[in-house]
Amino acid sequence: MEQINDIQVVPCTSSNYLKPFRVHYSQNGTKKSWDFMRTHDSVSVLIFNTTSHCFVLVKQFRPAVYMCEWERTKPKAPDSGEQAAEEKEGAAVGGGETPPGSVGMTYELCAGLVDKADLSLEEIARQEVLEECGYDVPVAKLRRITSYRSGVGVTGAKQTMFYAEVSDENCVGEGGGEPQEGELIEVVKVPLHEAMTFAYDESIPKTMGVIFSFIWFHNNMSPKYKISTNV
Template sequence: MEAIEELALKPCTSSLYLRPFRLCYRQNGTGKFWDFMRTHDSVSILIFNTSRQCFVVVKQFRPAVYMCEVERHHPQVFQHQDKENFSRVEDPLPAVVGVTYELCAGIVDKPDLSLEEIACGEVLEECGYRVPVTDLRRITSYRMIKPAWWAQCATPAAVKDRVCVVLSAGRIFSCGEVWSWCDRL
């Protein structure tokens, strides 16, 4: 995994991916509020390689996961951080603490494409398989409720080694991120 260096916490005053909101309301006569984030909806694809008889997962560095581990090991990093007082992260952890194994997935950010077309694009970009839209079947759609909320559409895909168009030595390089597959879970 690539080296992570020169870490610095900075304010996020605007984002293409997150929008913070506060909902103020009355419940049974009591005034309340709830803070939340709006994010892009997304698609995820459960990929089964019939040639190898295994599921294909994406391995990638996730900065949010990494920073949760940094906070767990160095809680002082987030103490006294406000919009005027952000600093470098000293004594960074190895990148591997921010690596996840997950389903192939991507945000829904192309309004002219169907969810299935977006899913096919993600399978090609992240895993190197060219999957026709007709080979996908929607499993479910659901909302995830955490501090952020979004809709997610899950769909399965079966692939064979012969449809892998950009896989090279088990690794795909795209958009500055590194992906690889795990032969067996």
């Protein structure tokens, strides 16, 4: 998953996942404008294995994260016009050392887009847990934690977070996502007693969903298992 090469930056003229817009509006008599992306809502699932007392996360390559890191090492163009022309032509990334693919890897909750109108949020979450992590969890066993707006400056999409307890008996596959959809997902287990250290370790690239859900578990579920979460 970390062998990244043949990078090419090209204009995004169409996408099934996001659409850029510019909105003009008036706020308290002041005319304003804002650029935003229309995207799908999503679900995420904090998975806790009660057999091994560990959290089940996913680890995958995120091109957006990788490109942010690449920008840090990219030689600066003499002026913005030249840079824009380069991106318009879809020039291959060159000049300077290309970062290793590992800088684009992030630890995340199992998650997926809400893009199936005929399925409930719980049913979509159940599918994602099965596809990404290999556990078969009944919809009735999914506990809704909360929902929130993510990326409010750019997208404003809503993510709904669930909690699922699983055991080794619920494991029916290896997970890893759907290869036909280009998913390359590694299933990662974080022991409960290491969870909060993991959450606050800035050297481990992770989403805010991981940090928030670990704190939620510590506040709401830890007494049930009588195990310290290293806070």
